[in-house]
Amino acid sequence: MIRVSQMSYSKIGSAKELVAFREKLAEAEKQYRSRVLICSTGCRALGALELSKAFREGVEAAGLSEEVRVVDVGCHGQCARAPLVLVEPQDFLYGKVNPDDVSEIIETTLRKGEPVARLCETVDGNARTCAESVPFYKNQHRQVFKDCGRVDPKCIEDAIARGTYQAAAKALSSMKPEQVIQEVTDAGLRGRGGAGFPTGVKWGFCQKADGDRKYLICNADEGDPGAFMDRALLEGTPHNVIEGMIIAAYAIGASSGFIYVRAEYPIAVEHIGIALEQARACGLLGRNILGSGFDFDIEVRMGAGAFVCGEESALIASLEGQRGMPRPRPPFPAQKGYLGKPTTINNVETLVNVPVIILEGQAAYADVGTEGSKGTKIFALAGKVNNTGLVEVPMGATLRQIVFEIGDGIPNEREFKAAQMGGPSGGCVPAKFLDLPIDYDSVEDIGAIMGSGGLIVMDEDTCMVDTARFFLEFTQNESCGKCVPCRVGTRHMLDTLTRICSGDGREGDVEELERLAEDVKATALCGLGQTAPNPVLTTIRYFREEYEEHIENKRCPAKVCKGMFEYSIDAEACTGCGLCKKACPVDAVSGEKKNPHEIDQNKCISCGACFSACPVDAVMKV
Amino acid sequence: MTVAQMPSLDFSVAERILDDMGEIEAGALIPLLQKIQDAYGYLPTPVLEEISEKTGIPTSRMYGVISFYSQFYLEPHGRHTIRCCRGTACHVKGSLEVSEAIKRELGIEDGETTEDMKFTFETVACLGTCFLAPVIMIDNDYYGLLNPSKVKSILKKYD
Numbered sequence: 001m002i003r004v005s006q007m008s009y010s011k012i013g014s015a016k017e018l019v020a021f022r023e024k025l026a027e028a029e030k031q032y033r034s035r036v037l038i039c040s041t042g043c044r045a046l047g048a049l050e051l052s053k054a055f056r057e058g059v060e061a062a063g064l065s066e067e068v069r070v071v072d073v074g075c076h077g078q079c080a081r082a083p084l085v086l087v088e089p090q091d092f093l094y095g096k097v098n099p100d101d102v103s104e105i106i107e108t109t110l111r112k113g114e115p116v117a118r119l120c121e122t123v124d125g126n127a128r129t130c131a132e133s134v135p136f137y138k139n140q141h142r143q144v145f146k147d148c149g150r151v152d153p154k155c156i157e158d159a160i161a162r163g164t165y166q167a168a169a170k171a172l173s174s175m176k177p178e179q180v181i182q183e184v185t186d187a188g189l190r191g192r193g194g195a196g197f198p199t200g201v202k203w204g205f206c207q208k209a210d211g212d213r214k215y216l217i218c219n220a221d222e223g224d225p226g227a228f229m230d231r232a233l234l235e236g237t238p239h240n241v242i243e244g245m246i247i248a249a250y251a252i253g254a255s256s257g258f259i260y261v262r263a264e265y266p267i268a269v270e271h272i273g274i275a276l277e278q279a280r281a282c283g284l285l286g287r288n289i290l291g292s293g294f295d296f297d298i299e300v301r302m303g304a305g306a307f308v309c310g311e312e313s314a315l316i317a318s319l320e321g322q323r324g325m326p327r328p329r330p331p332f333p334a335q336k337g338y339l340g341k342p343t344t345i346n347n348v349e350t351l352v353n354v355p356v357i358i359l360e361g362q363a364a365y366a367d368v369g370t371e372g373s374k375g376t377k378i379f380a381l382a383g384k385v386n387n388t389g390l391v392e393v394p395m396g397a398t399l400r401q402i403v404f405e406i407g408d409g410i411p412n413e414r415e416f417k418a419a420q421m422g423g424p425s426g427g428c429v430p431a432k433f434l435d436l437p438i439d440y441d442s443v444e445d446i447g448a449i450m451g452s453g454g455l456i457v458m459d460e461d462t463c464m465v466d467t468a469r470f471f472l473e474f475t476q477n478e479s480c481g482k483c484v485p486c487r488v489g490t491r492h493m494l495d496t497l498t499r500i501c502s503g504d505g506r507e508g509d510v511e512e513l514e515r516l517a518e519d520v521k522a523t524a525l526c527g528l529g530q531t532a533p534n535p536v537l538t539t540i541r542y543f544r545e546e547y548e549e550h551i552e553n554k555r556c557p558a559k560v561c562k563g564m565f566e567y568s569i570d571a572e573a574c575t576g577c578g579l580c581k582k583a584c585p586v587d588a589v590s591g592e593k594k595n596p597h598e599i600d601q602n603k604c605i606s607c608g609a610c611f612s613a614c615p616v617d618a619v620m621k622v
Numbered sequence: 623m624t625v626a627q628m629p630s631l632d633f634s635v636a637e638r639i640l641d642d643m644g645e646i647e648a649g650a651l652i653p654l655l656q657k658i659q660d661a662y663g664y665l666p667t668p669v670l671e672e673i674s675e676k677t678g679i680p681t682s683r684m685y686g687v688i689s690f691y692s693q694f695y696l697e698p699h700g701r702h703t704i705r706c707c708r709g710t711a712c713h714v715k716g717s718l719e720v721s722e723a724i725k726r727e728l729g730i731e732d733g734e735t736t737e738d739m740k741f742t743f744e745t746v747a748c749l750g751t752c753f754l755a756p757v758i759m760i761d762n763d764y765y766g767l768l769n770p771s772k773v774k775s776i777l778k779k780y781d
Contacts, residue, residue, distance in 0.1 A: 045766060046766075079753035384714060480690075608770055612772075
């Protein structure tokens with residue numbers, strides 16, 4: 001196999017040469033009859049690196065190194081079954097694999113070509129061996145994620161072999177910037193970072209703006225708690241992000257670009273850094289890219305921990321070395337952005353959509369999706385759902401499809417209560433909208449926003465008042481303090497919510513929350529403040545009775561808010577094992593071995609340690 | 623810790639960083655501070671003053687930036703940093719009880735360091751590993767699917 005990293009780098013001089021190089025790489029890859037693809041990004045948290053090492057050593061020891069390639073890849077998506085291993089060409093998908101399983105996979109799959117059924121997902125008692133037969137994948141439409149989990153993110157040859165940079169070559173060699181913008185506009189691509197502004201229109205503003213120098217910024221400051229699709233794209237397919245940036249920069253006429261990435265994502269920072277070096281070495285960044293005469297290069301900047309920097313003007317201030325505070329718009333970044341020059345800011349997922357449009361054409365792209373929202377959306381599915389992970393579905397898919405078909409429903413036979421969409425700027429969508437086709441407009445109609453695609457499933461054990469308080473605490477914490485509505489308004493709302501959750505709610509609190517929420521929404525300076533009330537407003541709108549229960553009866557129906565329920569031990573169920581007694585930090589539990597235990601309510605601090613320690617569910621919330 | 627108690631600081635590390643970065647433009651302040659913090663483990667005041675002398679960037683401007691971003695700190699961290707995720711998925715799965723348990727066990731609050739300099743405890747917005755919720759990170763290791771009763775044994779592993 002030809003490895004750029006092992007030979008001297010040579011620049012690819014034209015679109016034609018890129019095609020030839022791709023063919024050469026594809027030919028070389030044929031040497032391998034099988035590839036073992038191990039997620040080494042997200043799955044790393046559960047031992048994927050040790051697993052990868054075990055595979056390498058096992059394959060070597062079995063004498064298969066010449067015909068089997070072990071590859072560290074990006075996220076496969078079904079994080080609930082981490083660590084995941086995908087074996088090509090059969091596409092056998094193995095979950096929760098540990099190093100002890102490696103020899104069996106080598107003998108059964110790599111030697112005989114048969115699946116190891118016990119590592120496959122079972123549906124109705126039958127093992128689903130291939131990825132596409134697993135409901136999690138069958139119901140997705142993976143086009144932005146198509147290369148994620150299939151390429152070594154540290155290897156540009158893998159990316160090129162799978163077709164990355166072909167779209168950039170096409171745009172640079174055969175399209176004018178205006179044509180690129182038209183194509184993206186006609187495709188109906190809308191920003192995937194939150195607000196859903198049409199990407200082509202945004203590019204058009206910047207392209208037409210006067211300026212000797214223009215900038216392109218990739219917003220990879222994925223701050224929404226519960227969203228991790230941008231992380232997966234940066235970690236798993238950094239070259240696709242770079243390709244999207246090349247096309248965007250060409251369209252708007254930018255010669256410099258930034259990737260502004262969260263410092264909490266060290267793997268993403270590492271992979272994107274390697275990818276940039278390789279792209280430069282291959283002539284895909286720098287001067288005269290692919291012989292087109294177009295110059296463009298990219299610099300990585302790490303965020304320093306401020307959620308508000310996901311907002312465009314705050315992000316620019318941060319890049320300029322200032323406190324990351326937003327400023328009033330207009331002027332928009334397209335006219336006056338980084339260092340006062342015209343600047344376009346696009347989100348990671350948006351940029352990875354761009355090559356798909358250029359390569360397949362706007363018509364094919366626009367075939368997927370709804371009237372007003374084209375293409376696919378990646379959701380980060382988490383919370384009270386069996387299949388946590390990253391899912392890509394066509395715009396217009398329903399929550400039921402995502403949560404129940406792909407996500408396999410709620411664990412422990414609990415009931416679906418709500419889905420929180422759009423993070424701190426979004427809202428809680430109740431069960432009655434399970435069959436609503438989700439797109440930018442429909443989600444906004446019901447008070448939430450698409451946001452960056454965080455989708456947290458909540459069941460009966462989730463308190464909606466506490467959820468609202470949680471989000472307000474987050475936005476209040478992250479408020480930069482520049483404008484009064486956000487700084488003071490969210491503070492006041494949080495105080496009221498905290499009071500309700502502590503059992504001190506008063507009549508009129510809900511109405512006051514509503515009034516304040518509308519004021520903050522209408523008057524805050526930036527998106528953070530304007531959307532901060534959404535979680536409060538949607539929970540009041542759909543779960544008002546829960547607020548009233550807290551205020552009037554001092555009762556938390558979900559038994560989450562401390563002080564509104566007690567822990568108690570069911571004497572019949574208690575086996576007297578003593579684990580709760582051992583776990584209790586304040587010696588509130590008493591009882592003899594093998595006899596039912598009791599909790600002294602005067603000492604209990606409601607920490608929940610006994611509840612989680614009990615092996616027979618004898619500790620109850622009453 | 624007062625300046626007098628601090629172990630003597632090696633200014634040459636900061637000087638090397640400044641040399642490597644060349645001319646420090648306004649936009650380079652954050653990357654510069656990140657490099658200094660990587661090298662020293664925190665942002666020591668005498669080093670900041672030294673940098674101010676050399677670059678002409680007023681310390682007031684530096685403190686403005688440092689106090690805005692949560693990842694800059696002016697005090698040394700403990701030997702191990704515990705990051706407790708307070709993201710949405712972790713919250714609905716009980717991260718609050720986990721962080722309460724850690725704080726109780728160590729006797730410190732969010733952002734504080736134990737007296738023996740063993741642990742610094744922080745809550746963070748989201749670690750992006752929602753499938754492990756509730757999750758904490760100690761240095762570079764993840765501990766997922768936690769509950770309050772697991773905390774003690776995890777902390778015991780560190781010294």
